[in-house]
Amino acid sequence: MNREDFEILNQEEKLIYFDNSATTLKPKQVVDSVVDYYTKYTANAHRGDYDNSLKVDMEYEGVRDKVQKLLHNRSRKEIVFTSGATASLNMIVFGFMKYQLKEGDEVLLTKAEHASNILPWVTLAKEIGIIIRYIPLENHLVTVENVEKMITPNTKVISIAHVTNVLGDERPITEIGELCSKNEIYFVVDGSQSVPHMTVDVEKQNIDFLAFSAHKMLGPTGVGVLYGKEELLERLEPTSLGGGMNASFDSEGEIEYKALPSRLEAGTPNIAGVIGLGSAIDYLLSIGFDRIHDHELELKKYAVEALEKIPNIILYNKELENGMIAFNIDGVFSQDTAVYLNHYHICVRAGNHCAKILKEDLQVKNTCRISFYLYNTKEEIDELIRVLKNSEDIFKVVL
Amino acid sequence: MDPNLRREILLDHYQHPVGHGLKDEKGYIKINTNNESCIDNLDIMYKIKDGIIEDICFDGEACAISTSATSIMIQSLIGKNKEEAKKILDNYEAMLDERPFDQELLGELNVYDEIYKQPNRKKCALLPFESLRKIIDQL
CATH class of the missing domain: 3.90.1150.10 (Aspartate Aminotransferase, domain 1)
Incomplete structure (x- = not known):
């Protein structure tokens, strides 16, 4: 079609x-929206007081509302723009889990995960001594029973793809989300292969963190989303610091960060990419x-x-x-x-x-x-x- | 080179590679080599005695180009000393980079003289020679 x-x-x-x-x-609509930004109203975001800058703000921030509509989450503050799913997952692991987990805490993954949902965890395990355990697969698939069997009092995180990128199997996310919520386990979902193809509802599915990339859903490369429940994102330490994310700082080293989501978007963002993502979401939702x-x-x-x-x-x-x-x-x-x-x-x-x-x-x-x-x-x-x-x-x- | 002859040589080495299968004997140096495109993965074992390559064998999963290149490389290197092996290596790399090279010296390796036209396959043809690069100083 x-x-x-x-x-x-x-x-x-x-x-x-x-x-x-x-x-x-x-599609043409996505490409045009990116070209329009570069040819008709180029300006930085969140900076100027002139017309084009205000238009950029409106377009850029408007995409946050579109993502919220896509994910069915509670607040636009829960949507952070990143360079892609890989960056989002790294932020979750090194900005949040690194400070929330301690030695001996267990993280459940599967052997079918993409490198971006394994390597950050393996590295964190070396750094702080968390333990990675792999949920056994049943004919290559994740079952709720197997997840349940793997949960111990030390299980603090389950981090899996909603849909895998090798076989394309869809995991029982809603049921696993329930298990996580019942056992006070952080539920991290890699949505790279699901968000482009199906309805995702982070509230209904009890997802604490979700990562996905724009380019796998008709959007531009180099842009993606980190979704996190507001109370969790509030505790996520910025892994990148610079302009646009601080409210003030002084020579004594006192830094005050901005509120969410700007706090987690240091530097000039990928404005064209985010605008392109917005058109891609419009396009997909219209179909x-x-x-x-x-x-x-x-x-x-x-x-x-x-x-x-x-x-x-x-x-x-x-x-x-x-x-x-x-x-x-x-x-x-x-x-x-x-x-x-x-x-x-x-x-x-x-x-x-x-x-x-x-x-x-x-x-x-x-x-x-x-x-x-x-x-x-x-x-x-x-x-x-x-x-x-x-x-x-x-x-x-x-x- | 005639394309049919080229294909015949390549296919023969792919389907019946020289030195296929690792050996469980002492005196071999094992080198793993894999392609940046993340598919080909070969273990190559060298047996070196008195500065001469006495034997080479290999195993792994690789495409027709990598597998045949490994086979022809093995055939070309057995019995050679460091200087001779290095000459083959340098001339082979020169051929793949479209630089001047000694055609006669390369023998059957000349079947890859047009591989530069397919940049994604050049890596495959180079793969076994990366292992040689790694051990050449041990000769």
Whole structure:
């Protein structure tokens, strides 16, 4: 749907873009909003008293309201703009958890997490002696029972992705949120793969902290969001200090920070990026997440039915209800498959998708990943199938 | 080089690589090497005696280019001393960087003489040679 809005899909050389979990294409509306800022009303935010500066403030701060509408949270003060989900997660770990946790406290993760939800924790564990435990996966999936079994009196944090980036499985967030709230556990959710595709309700789902990136939801790169419950964000120490976040300071070293959310947005923010994120949210909400999700499910069903008929294709997550397909051609290294598909202008991702320890559970190190979004079509899948059916000549193409 | 011949050599080394399988013997130096693009991952073991590369073997997961390059590298290096190995390494890197190189010296490694046209695969062709770079001074 809406393919006419994506200039990149309407070039002479056709492009089949199936790598939407990595990043998404940008509609004209998003690009225009960024260009408008750069060509019609460039100014810094929160600084000036002239018209353009006031317009920038209005646009920039207006996006906070849009994010609030997207996440269904209580207050606009709970929305902090960052450079992306990675920065948001690092702020949660090094600005909040570092001061709230102590030696021996346990953090529950899974082996299917993205590097950005593992490496900060591993580093903090070395620094202050918290203990990382991995929730056992059941057929690669997180179950509420397994989470419950792992909770001890020392469990202080559960930090997991809402939807994973390798298999695209959706975790039972609402139930885990309830468990966290009952056991006084901080619930950190990486929403990078869910916020772009489905309705997230941080209140209903008892999410304490949520991180996501704009570029995976039709927005610009280099911008993302940190959501945190207000009373928690109040205790989050700024990991970056500078202009725009202090109310006053003196030569004696006395610093007074501004109120939320400015306190956590040091320096000139990514104004163009935030404005682009705002247009992306408008765009997605105008289509509706139900429609987007249904469309992705329909594409997956269509693709899986055809892929199953090709004898040498191995599918790893066909039964999961999502818009992602992990596969390999039997006996072919995933990167060679991706290079082969690229020859036909089909973009897929090969590798371990930054989830380097999932292989311990999945027993396969590398896969090719197809991830759909709203602009993908059945005709594109037909072309993929045609190319994969002819893959006996793969080495003629890649070598 | 004729594209069909090139493909034949590459495919043969990919499907039947020289030195495939690690050895559980003394006297080997093991080096892990992996690609920045985060996919290829090879362990390569060198056995060096009296300044000569006596044996090389490898294992791991890698694409057709990395695997075949490892195989051809092994074939080219066994029996060579430090000076000879370094010459091969330098000339191979020169070829991938489109600098002048000694074609005759590289033998079957010439199959990668056009890999510079695919920058994402150049890394794959270089991968096994990174391990050689790491141990060359131990020769």
